[in-house]
Amino acid sequence: MQAFEFINNLIPPLKLGDKAGMALSWMEEIRTDSLPVVDQGNFLGFLREDVIFDQNDSSQYIKTLPLEGHSCWVFTDKHIYDVLRVASEHQSNLVAVLDRNHNYQGVITMEDAISAFADSLSIQSQGGVLILSMNMTDYHLSEIARLVESENSKILSSFISTDPLDDTKIKLTLKFDRADLKHVRATLERFGYRIIDHYQEEQGMNDSDDRIGNLLRFLDI
Missing domain, CATH: 3.10.580.10 (CBS-domain)
Incomplete structure (x- = not known):
């Protein structure tokens, strides 16, 4: 790259x-x-x-x-x-x-x-996206990945940005290998993670225009 x-x-x-x-x-x-x-x-x-x-x-x-x-x-x-x-x-x-x-x-x-x-963020791969809000000190990707994998799912890629509503927090955007994230969401919330948004990929989105659209949704722009 x-x-x-x-x-x-x-x-x-x-x-x-x-x-x-x-x-x-x-x-x-x-x-x-x-x-x-x-x-x-x-x-x-x-x-x-x-x-x-x-x-x-x-x-x-x-x-x-x-x-x-x-x-x-x-x-x-x-x-x-x-x-x-x-x-x-x-x-x-x-x-x-x-x-x-x-x-x-x-x-x-x-x-x-x-x-x-x-491509580097696995945008074109089928799967859902969750956006979490947290303090930077609470960010431990290994722990989040462990919880996700306990629900037989995997994190394909992640992205961190500042939270425009609270400069003391970050937004963590996660792309998963599956579209149905109901159990993953429930597990993360049970362990105190705050989910502020989610996106579910539609099947058959492979056009170049969709690539940019998927990227912007992933980055929450």
Whole structure:
């Protein structure tokens, strides 16, 4: 799940000597609103199409246009989680990938990153989801897993986020290997765990659009 595995080779970098008109043509062809700009292997940032439109001069050279996201990049050996974090921090649909010598290697699209992230969390596997609220000090996944396995179920993946209603608590999202979680819920509640929400996967959800929908439900967004 390292960044270099998800580089999209269909997205070309712009050079400083390229013209704005060519950049717009490439953006339209590959259906993106920004492209990376590279000079002698060095990543300089992203050029957005709205910047070109504002300048209203397709003959301008890229070197004369303002760039964004100069620090919107990760190293090749970083995990896909880091790609998503950097993209979120910069509100960008693209993240550049550099080797440890800071040489540009390519970019990762958020569509590819989300797909990889969904796979890593077993989003596409059939099964239900429970969301628990608890104090961080009460979080012991091994104990929760023991209770779950006592009901002949298994946790496929887990995700922790802060509780927006109480900053002293966390939300623990759990994905299971079965859809019917009635007995699992009863056992967790009997041992004092507070379940604040649940989702049950429907059969036959395999489309790419469902992948993102499942991910957002899993993350409780």
